[in-house]
Amino acid sequence: MQPDAYNPACATRLVLDRIADKWAVLILGLLAGRPTRFNAIRRAVPGLSQKVLAETLRRLERDGLLTRTAFATVPVTVEYALTPLGETLAETVDALRVWAETHIVAVQAAQRAYDARIADQAA
């Protein structure tokens, strides 16, 4: 079968579903080039709950995008690092973050214009 993200029977759909995720984007961007510990990620991504971080990391690990390494320190520290596969995705996904940061102003202006139009219609 040819990979085709538009075919719901194609597993590509599942992969896309997994990587088109806000938290995954931020985590991959953060880990790019530098392994990071669980709580360090948490601190770097405010608003991300422990639960969702743990789940997201486990999914990314399962997908072969990052590795989880526990060190027998006290307390135990766990380090997450991108795999080569993960690094290739991080580059791709970081473009999304960059787009958001670059075009935020235009998007917000569009939102205000849209909302004004809607308000006029209602009036």
Added chain:
Amino acid sequence: MQPDAYNPACATRLVLDRIADKWAVLILGLLAGRPTRFNAIRRAVPGLSQKVLAETLRRLERDGLLTRTAFATVPVTVEYALTPLGETLAETVDALRVWAETHIVAVQAAQRAYDARIADQAA
């Protein structure tokens, strides 16, 4: 304020949340370069419900990424087309789809390996 997707108080977070969406990725990719009607999008993206399509299109319109044009035909036809801003985003998100289609095999292999490791642990 500097745009910073890692700051939850920054609106960039909202934009990222909106564009890091499976359906938005597929829709933007589909509309790239060619305006498309509501039901044509629906047929091209199996699994996408009318409700979610309508909602997603309205959000993308509000964000200034596409335009909605109704033609007074019978029955009324509605055409959705990317704005220049939307085109720039479509290029970026399409990279995500391409990545998924390119690396699906590696991801699936990683998943099988992971699941086997877990099964071993349990046994």
Added chain:
DNA sequence: CATTCAGGTTTCCGATGGGAACCAGCTATC
């Protein structure tokens, strides 16, 4: 008169996501 097409909206329900609390193991502090 019923069906078909267009582009939606409404209703309902199950899955998902966030917040907060809890847990274990060890240490440093009072």
Added chain:
DNA sequence: GATAGCTGGTTCCCATCGGAAACCTGAATG
């Protein structure tokens, strides 16, 4: 010696979200 703190999670509960299916308007068609 009790308490608080660090580590990296897990569990519980509730609100929101997404999907399925039904319904809607309005005109043409058989």
